Amino acid sequence: MGSFFSGIMLGLSLIVAIGAQNVWVLSQCMSGANRLVIALVCIFCDALLIIVGVFSANEIKLLMPSLIPWLTYAGVGVLLYIAFGSAMRAIRGNSGLKLQKSKAKNWQLTALAAFAICLLNPHVYLDTVVLLGSLGALQPSPALFAVGACVASLFWFGSLAAFAPKLKVLLSSPTRWRIFDSLMAIILIFMALQLWTMA
Structure with missing residues (x-):
């Protein structure tokens, strides 16, 4: 169960780390724009890319073993880069979430926008296919690792859809975002060290 x-x-550490995609998702969910549709699209895209990443990386490991260490080092670099961004936001304390009221949209347009945000963002591929894929390939059970990463996505986006109104109040505070970013930086550095030791 360690892989899971x-x-x-x-x-969770990658999904929750706030980038362009998640800022959009958070702002849309908290302003009430078809929260369930956004959550389902994000969960689907994450699960698809995680599964492709983990199992394609595992095949690459069998065919080209020399490539996996380089992917692992790239993953360490990505983790440290995201951690640095989170730490800098925590130090500056100027990253409170700013929301605007969302006009009512039909769910099809919202779904298309969510697919575009999820699939046209290069960081999504770095996080899911490259980083999670390379780490998953090193696990004793890549399948359980992939399931665990998918559960993390389900938990995060499901929570956003369910608790968006309360999160809107909670996360609008720059002070709370500083705490949030600090925790993310610590988790990401810890995971980067773990990944480095497995390379």
């Missing part, structure tokens, strides 16, 4: 919990921990 590693998948959950790393999946």
Whole structure:
């Protein structure tokens, strides 16, 4: 079960780390724009890319073993880069979430926008296919790792859809975002060290 919990921990640390995609998702969900549709699209895209990443990386490992260490080092670099960004936001304390009221949209347009945000963002591929894929290939059970990472996505986006109104109040505070970013930086550095030791 260690692979499963590693998948959950790393999946959550990457999903929750705030980038362009998640800022959009958070702002849309908290302003009430078809929250369930956005959550389902994000969960589907994450699960698809995680599964492709983990199992394609495993095949690459069998065919080209020399490539996996380089993917692993790239993953360490990505983790440290995201951790640095989170730490800098925590130090500056100027990253409170700013929301605007969302006009009512039909769910099809919302779904298309969510697919575009999920699939046209290069960081999504770095996080899911490259980083989670390379780490998952190193696990004793890549399948359990992939399931854990998918569960993390389900938990995160499901929570956003369910608790968006309360999160809107909670996360609008720059002070709370500083705490949030600090925790993300610590988790990401820890996972980068773990990944480095497995290379």
